[in-house]
Amino acid sequence: MVLLLDGASWSPLPGGAPVSRLNWAPILTRAAAIVSSYDTSVTLRQLFYRLVSEQLLPNTDSSYKTLSAKTAELRRAGEFPDLIDRGRSIHRHPYFADATDALAALIYQFRLDRTTGQDVSMYLGVEKAGLVVQLESWFGDLGIPIVALGGYSSQSYISDILGDVPTDRPAILIYAGDYDPSGEDIDRDFVARTGCWDKVIRVALSAAQVDQYQLPPALGKATDSRAAAFIARNGELVQVELDALPPETLRQLYTDAITQHWDESAYASALEREGTELALLRDAAAVIGEGRW
Incomplete structure (x- = not known):
């Protein structure tokens, strides 16, 4: 239960306290802890509904927009963990420093179909x-x-x-x-x-x-x-x-x-085959890197 600025409490049900009356300091502290608890990047939407589920915010557009504004302000000041915007990105054709770099990327990404079997x-x-x-x-x-x-x-x-x-x-x-x-x-x-x-x-x-x-x-x-x-x-x-x-x-x-x-045994077999193929790829990359081709 979150206290309002005047010391009262608010109801998480529709019609609860106005967002302007919420005591945002503890809400933002908890929000930062939630983001830091994830082992992946987090969207503002995910964070908002976690706060709603903990009854720290009412499920309203105004509280979502206020959370967005306040976390953005803290992020600009370096005082809040980064969030991710999955709807926007920089589009660029991938490139490499040289052939060796390209081979290293291929080896890093290489994978067989691990669901085989x-x-x-x-x-x-x-x-x-x-x-x-x-x-x-x-x-x-x-x-x-x-x-x-x-x-x-x-x-x-x-x-x-x-x-x-x-x-x-x-x-x-x-x-x-x-x-x-x-x-x-x-x-x-x-x-x-x-x-x-x-x-x-x-x-x-x-x-x-x-x-x-x-x-x-x-x-x-x-x-x-x-x-x-x-x-x-x-x-x-x-x-x-x-x-x-x-x-x-x-x-x-x-x-x-x-x-x-x-099937764990089928998965283990797939990983074994993948390891064999990856070793061949690394050997080929070594030959090319040494100019022996």
């Missing part, structure tokens, strides 16, 4: 593109593909998925999304339009998880065309963002689902 073809799906970096940091070594829906998928993206999913073994989608009408419908639409999944495991979010992890809901949009069906399934119209879930919890939910279908 698995009984199933597994994909990790997530509604939020901002969470892809976390999934890559947790499960990238396994070589499992990651797909970010980011809303309803275009037909071009559907076609890309159909062209990527192997047909020689069962395909499994392990997915996490928001708990709201669109969050429940986005993956339904994706699964129906791709039609290539033998099994779909939704690891988050559910009504039970919202209660289990004490994630504070915001009021859903009554004008949403999917609201009636959501209420029929869940009893009330609410909205809870996936970003509000602590990262260690989300990681464990994915891990539990992956473990059910992952």
Whole structure:
């Protein structure tokens, strides 16, 4: 519970205290600690919903914008950890200092398909593109593909998925999304339009998880065309963002689902083959580097 500037407390429910009355000093201290606790980069959106989930901020546009302004001011002063903007980047064709540098980059990036030999073809799906970096940091070594829906998928993206999913073994989608009408419908639409999944495991979010992890809901949009069906399934119209879930919890939910279908012996064999090929590549690079070709 956060105290207001006048010593009173505020309610995290809609209609709580105005943002201007919040005591921001302890909020920003906690915000910095949250960012520092991640082993990957963090977006402002992720940080905001973590603070909302801890009932440190109301789930409003004004509190989001104020958090953005205050953290930006502290970052300019070097007093707050860096955040990442996944929607903007510098686009430049990759280049190298010389041929030796290019070979070193190739060796660093080299990898075989580490899912070779698995009984199933597994994909990790997530509604939020901002969470892809976390999934890559947790499960990238396994070589499992990651797909970010980011809303309803275009037909071009559907076609890309159909062209990527192997047909020689069962395909499994392990997915996490928001708990709201669109969050429940986005993956339904994706699964129906791709039609290539033998099994779909939704690891988050559910009504039970919202209660289990004490994630504070915001009021859903009554004008949403999917609201009636959501209420029929869940009893009330609410909205809870996936970003509000602590990262260690989300990681464990994915891990539990992956473990059910992952063959460690096949993975070990794939790594062994990769190591053999990498040794050959390093030998070739050494020959070229010494001018013996």
